[in-house]
Amino acid sequence: AQKITQTQPGMFVQEKEAVTLDCTYDTSDPSYGLFWYKQPSSGEMIFLIYQGSYDQQNATEGRYSLNFQKARKSANLVISASQLGDSAMYFCAMREDPGSSNTGKLIFGQGTTLQVKP
Amino acid sequence: GAGVSQTPSNKVTEKGKYVELRCDPISGHTALYWYRQSLGQGPEFLIYFQGTGAADDSGLPNDRFFAVRPEGSVSTLKIQRTERGDSAVYLCASSLKGQGPRQETQYFGPGTRLLVL
Numbered sequence: 001a002q003k004i005t006q007t008q009p010g011m012f013v014q015e016k017e018a019v020t021l022d023c024t025y026d027t028s029d030p031s032y033g034l035f036w037y038k039q040p041s042s043g044e045m046i047f048l049i050y051q052g053s054y055d056q057q058n059a060t061e062g063r064y065s066l067n068f069q070k071a072r073k074s075a076n077l078v079i080s081a082s083q084l085g086d087s088a089m090y091f092c093a094m095r096e097d098p099g100s101s102n103t104g105k106l107i108f109g110q111g112t113t114l115q116v117k118p
Numbered sequence: 119g120a121g122v123s124q125t126p127s128n129k130v131t132e133k134g135k136y137v138e139l140r141c142d143p144i145s146g147h148t149a150l151y152w153y154r155q156s157l158g159q160g161p162e163f164l165i166y167f168q169g170t171g172a173a174d175d176s177g178l179p180n181d182r183f184f185a186v187r188p189e190g191s192v193s194t195l196k197i198q199r200t201e202r203g204d205s206a207v208y209l210c211a212s213s214l215k216g217q218g219p220r221q222e223t224q225y226f227g228p229g230t231r232l233l234v235l
Contacts, residue, residue: 043207
């Protein structure tokens with residue numbers, strides 16, 4: 001069965017510094033997608049970044065990058081130059097790639113609370 | 119363009135009552151998902167619609183939960199005989215389908231916070 005593990009319940013980072021949020025996953029499917037979402041206190045899940053299992057390069061989106069280590073089954077999120085507005089809950093999620101029999105539903109980890117200190 | 123919208127944003131009800139939660143997906147998104155998020159947890163899948171049909175309802179916890187999407191756009195999640203354990207945030211997400219893995223990213227609405235007293 002698919003599983004996502006986020007081992008850091010809470011993290012602190014100083015403003016303007018970089019921070020890494022850990023995510024490991026388990027699946028027997030050779031084709032899958034990995035996602036990171038941000039959930040501020042307002043509650044909305046905001047899509048940040050996507051990594052496909054066959055992508056040769058690590059995904060990057062602005063200040064966000066995904067450190068994808070396929071052999072280790074890890075997909076850590078790196079946030080560079082942290083800002084106060086980055087304080088939120090961050091969720092790692094996995095999806096079996098869409099196909100005729102796959103629904104595309106997401107499996108989420110428990111989340112990591114990030115607090116950025118001024 | 120407009121994102122996913124959900125109404126109401128908050129719902130307080132009494133145990134045993136019936137509630138309906140509404141989701142309006144991004145225009146053109148044929149796939150619609152419902153998730154439930156308990157306090158301090160990640161969202162958990164409930165049901166998936168492709169067009170008007172429920173293609174996967176394996177996440178619905180029991181037969182008190184039901185969802186419809188009659189015209190392939192707006193969806194309603196219905197909970198009968200609510201219980202205190204149903205209290206959670208109900209999230210709706212929508213995506214494109216058939217456009218490739220990257221394009222099928224799910225975009226979420228703000229959620230409905232349900233409190234059953």
